[in-house]
Amino acid sequence: MDTVVQSLLNGALMGCVYALITLGLSLIFGVMNVVNFAHGDFVMLSMYFAFFIGSMWGVDAVFTPVVTFPLLFIVGVVAYYLIIDGTLRQKYVTQIAVTVGLMTFLRAITQLMWKAQPRALPYSLIQGSIHIAGYNIMLSRLISAVVSILAIGGVSLFLSKTWPGRAIRAASDDLDAASLVGVNYRWTYALAFGLGSALTAIAGGLLMTFQQVDPTMGVRFGLLSWCVLALAGLGSIPGLLISGIIVGAAESLSMTLWDPRARSLIVYLIFILVLWVRPRGLFGRK
């Protein structure tokens, strides 16, 4: 019983980071209806940036988002104007072809620069663990989860209280009406894509405190974030957090109770089942 609770705790903490990653994807897919297959590779890219900055300046991974967040925002905006913008009026298959091309590109570029072997940073400041009621909680995971929740809250505030945030939400509800009241759609889309990509920078910095990175890592995060999004549905930020926690806990439980190799199996089976049984997700609006 203790192992189950312990594993649930670990998984739930990890799930908060998944929710943060998915929030970025949800901004891109929900607002622009762009099917971004490269989202997981943005996570991989931010982890490499965190590694690069962390090892060059000797900074702890937790603080790297200060630099990587604006960096990834720029990468996202550039990617939007260079390639995504041209596909907005195309069929979704063209968008997939383009983003798969982007995915291959990011993977190849990182492999070119940092080679294929996994990279990791030295021990982070937030190492060690605390004990609460007999359970062991890793400090790095706990802080990652807290920062993720804070970041999700921040984005939520940004979307509801500021003008650009409202513009993003308006554009996702009704593009034509939003354009009529003076929302510049290209600007808004670029902002959404940039913000969606930049959120992976926070996740990347957090993940680098307890994980290593290799160029093929993007696939896992890509499918994982689509899975969380399918479970949550579009339009509910608390729902996203709950779904992330469910996926993280399920992944962790299947590793403890069944087989460490089965982690992706369970996640994908949940994904497929959700699409069959409840296509709009648990908390979706539409």
Add this chain to the structure above:
Amino acid sequence: MKIRSTTFNRVLLGVVLAVALVVPLLIRTNQYNLVLVTTVLLYGVLATAWNIIGGMAGQLDLAAFAYLGLGAFTSGTLLIRWNVSPWIGMILGGLVATGFAVLVGFPLFRFKVREVWYALTSSALVEVLKVAFVMWEDVGGPVERYLPYYSFSLYHMRFGTYIPYYYIMLAILVIALVVNYRIGRSKLGFYLRALGEDEDAAEILGVDARACKLKALMIYAFLVGATGAVYACMYGFIHPNFFSGARSTEVAILGIVGGMGITYGPLLAAVILVSAREFLRASLGGQMESLYLVIYSVVLILIALFRPQGIAVMFRDAYRKLLSWITGDEHVLEANTPGI
């Protein structure tokens, strides 16, 4: 003398086929080049088969290597355990893949899983199968299982050289192309194209979308599954890494940039892009690994951005211009045949 455009088409087809037949004999001394041309054909077969479900029916299937792996494991296991000929294994492998396709496709189409969600589900399936086969130690497991070696045995489909595999693959490619062409001109093909354009509209007009999509998926799975048997024999082993999500996605990308729904489009894309990629890999790989992938992905993005209709349409327009110039027949410029 006036040449008719149909005769011209036939001559071109004959020339292409003759070249395809002669190529392995010209490079027979270099096994590496033989593997390359066979790989190009393999991707040609997969992308051509994909054209039925992806190109015509518009269902973005990203699970090509799931069906391929199932075919490979079926025929490979039969050969290793019970000495069953891969020629029979090919049929059985195709059937297993088809069975799996029905098992998955029926609920997917029943619950109207569409577009990006269909694509992601199929992509997830490849990973599910991969993990499942790694964990299923009786058949798969993390270690390669080798097929028995014979320097030349037709019964076991094991040869010391890649030339026979090339011809087997070529034969499958021709079958896949003929199947594609026939479906494209049948009622099913028109239904598929209609629902590929707009599924709801097609259903209102009386197209049984679910049945049509399932049929297309089954034909595709059978072709790919049968190819899997040859794939296993050619590489001489079976391994869960056959279930590769990245390669499955690549098949779909070849189908998209080749030209959705055009019979020869995916093949054209496979021939051009896969050989270009392998050429780049061989020539650049020595100095900078993965530089070839950078170039390859940029080319993919550029084609998808600027020629969303596909390579085949570019090719067809150029070919028609040439044809009308040779035959003096303006008519060919507007000819509109489904799937061509």
